[in-house]
Amino acid sequence: xxxxxxIEDDTxxxxxxxxxxxxxxxxxxxxxxxxQPALIxxxxxxxxxxxxxxxxxEGYGKKTLIFNARSExxxxxxxxxxxxEERRCLVPADKFYEWKQAGTKKKExxxxxxPDGILYLAGIYHKDPSGDRFTILTRRAEGxxxxxxxRMPLVLHKEDLGKWLFSRDEAVKLLxxxxxxxxKKTGESYLQMTLF
Numbered sequence: 001x002x003x004x005x006x007i008e009d010d011t012x013x014x015x016x017x018x019x020x021x022x023x024x025x026x027x028x029x030x031x032x033x034x035x036q037p038a039l040i041x042x043x044x045x046x047x048x049x050x051x052x053x054x055x056x057x058e059g060y061g062k063k064t065l066i067f068n069a070r071s072e073x074x075x076x077x078x079x080x081x082x083x084x085e086e087r088r089c090l091v092p093a094d095k096f097y098e099w100k101q102a103g104t105k106k107k108e109x110x111x112x113x114x115p116d117g118i119l120y121l122a123g124i125y126h127k128d129p130s131g132d133r134f135t136i137l138t139r140r141a142e143g144x145x146x147x148x149x150x151r152m153p154l155v156l157h158k159e160d161l162g163k164w165l166f167s168r169d170e171a172v173k174l175l176x177x178x179x180x181x182x183x184k185k186t187g188e189s190y191l192q193m194t195l196f
Contacts, residue, residue, distance in 0.1 A: 003067065005032050005093040005153075006111075011118055012039055015050060015092045027052040032093075034067035040123065040134050041090040043165040053089075053134045057126050069124065071137045071154050071175045080135075083124040088164055088171055089134055090156070091121040098149045110148050111185045120161055122154040122174065139176070144184045155179040 009029050027039040034056040041048050056065035057079065066079070074080045095113035102108040113119065125134040137154040145152040156164055156174060163170035 003034065003097070005091070005096040005119075005121070006030065007032060007039070007093050011092060011094050014118065015039060015041065031097075034065050038091065038134075040125065041092065041120075041161070041165070042087070042125065048161070048165060051132075053125055053132045055134060055136075057133050057135050058128070058130075067135055068138045068151070069135045070151075071122070071139045074124065074137060074175070075172070080124060083126050084171070085168060087125045087127070089123045089125045090161060090164065091123045091134065091136055093119045093121055095119065096121070096153060098145070098152075100148045108186060112145065112152075112182050113185070114181050115183065117181075119153075120156045120158065122156050122164060137175075142178065143180065144182055148184070155182065 007027075007029055012027060012029060026037065028036040032038045032055065036055055037052045038055050039050055040053055041050055043049075056067040058064075059066050069077070069080045074084045095111050096119065098110050098112065099107040100110065122137045123134045124137065125132055138151040139154045141148070141150050141152045154175070154177070156177065157179065160170075160174055160177065164174055
């Protein structure tokens with residue numbers, strides 16, 4: 001699951017150097033929560049472009065906000081199916097957070113990140129009359145996420161970014177990809193994620 005991610009202003013500037021066309025609207029930096037505008041990358045005409053969209057699809061009746069979609073069912077669910085086929089995106093982040101129950105009333109906060117790198121979270125976006133919106137795909141937790149939460153964002157390697165955005169067939173293969181470089185931090189401890 002991914003309910004809060006963090007992006008620094010410097011990272012947004014780096015992303016803007018990667019993308020050919022830049023969205024000049026204001027994206028949230030620092031901790032980004034569902035319903036806030038965030039910088040995403042999507043396919044333009046044969047090039048990667050940036051855009052600022054709100055995080056979270058409006059649920060039926062507009063009473064809920066759907067900010068994650070399961071990678072295992074994104075191709076089947078009516079709400080997400082067409083967006084996966086036609087509107088995939090990437091959500092750059094410096095880190096994301098998860099909380100683990102640590103007693104009856106206490107939760108322990110964990111940060112997940114790659115040292116000296118940018119995380120690219122797989123997402124999809126939706127055309128909406130009130131403004132386009134995106135959601136982040138999640139997968140079963142693995143590595144250092146296990147024991148903290150049962151879900152984690154689908155994180156893509158840098159060499160797979162173009163495949164995700166421009167090739168539906170390659171994107172299908174990436175729905176079950178593994179990302180073995182995550183580290184986690186809680187308090188003063190760092191734990192390396194090892195998958196294999």
